[in-house]
Amino acid sequence: MPNIHLSFSSSYNSDQGSYKLLELPSELCKLVEESLKGTKPLKFDIKGESTDDAVLCTNDRTYALRSVALSNSIVVATSPPYSSAIDFPEDTLVIRDQVNEILELTPVVPKLHKLSTLLRGTEYSEDNEDEDMESNGEQKLTYSDAKSLIQASNVELEKGLREKRILQVNGGLRPIASSYLSRIIELVLNTLVSQSIDHKVASVERLSAILLDDHEIPRPISTQVMSWFGTIEDGTWCMDVASVIKECGLTLLRRHKTDPQSVEQFTTAWKTMVGDTFASEVSMQLLAGNYLLGSGYDGTDTLTYFPASSLPTEPAPRFAYLFLTRSRWKSEDITPFLSDIAVNSKERDKLLLKYARPTTTSDGIWYTSRTQYNG
Structure with a gap:
């Protein structure tokens, strides 16, 4: 066993509490290893306001951060600083801090429910297609704001915005009115049939043009709705039949709350x-x-x-x-x-x-x- 000299750092008192140990689950260890090899960039975000329990987000998953006390303390030791005026012996480690707990990561569902609170009163319908929230004195919640405020990974946030039917309009996020969404879906289905358009390879340009000219549905709105209910690639929309059928069923089901x-x-x-x-x-x-x-x-x-x-x-x-x-x-x-x-x-x-x-x-x-x- 080699001999190691231990010495307390001159900044030991001020460094106390500066270090945290984070225990990584296997899937995050793999991400770190891939990043070290240079194959994939790595970025972790800690999200949460002062009243929230903090979460750690990767690009596609959210983890709860939980403090777990250690039965034995762990010493944080580093090599002596190069700028130190003290002449340390060889093989010296400087004690910088003492850790009595670790941060444990547990996968959790993204906390998307806050979107409903933040977007309350901003519903978008055919009655306010030309309305700009800022011109009416209302604060816009932007996509950038949502990334900062919502405790979810980027991929989960994108999925949440689609599933909650939230549009990006004039730089702000706005949930679409269910009645308006229902109307657009019905118009899309009717147009596919009347124009003999294959729902698997529908032209986004043609479909959005018909909805604008015949029914005054703005192109940015119809295109976003299409992206929610299928995939758009190279200007072609492939409709997800199951999701469209489900939305139609929900439209009818909402009429039977009581x-x-x-x-x-x-x-x-x-x-x-x-x-x-x-x-x-x-x-x-x-x-x-x-x-x-x-x-x-x-x-x-x-x-x-x-x-x-x-x-x-x-x-x-x-x-x-x-x-x-x-x-x-x-x-x-x-x-x-x-x-x-x-x-x-x-x-x-x-x-x-x-x-x-x-x-x-x-x-x-x-x-x-x-x-x-x-x-």
């Missing part, structure tokens, strides 16, 4: 809305996590609009709300309402074990609450 409708009547109206070309693609599975099944007076199956996006974002309140809504849930019925608060199915199952009690019966697994709630 008044249940029979599943049969609903699916018939849904097929009529999407037209004969896509009627065969209609499936209630597309709307999982957005409705509750019930039973009508005549015994027919009914559904009511009940979107997971409107539920609390933290696990404990989410389960409380679900079990106040229903005291018992079948496994396949409750899991769609948990997908947005768990990073994967393994994490979702952990949440179920923590907050729900499973019971196996002849018709499957049922969950009841581990806590009693008064409805």
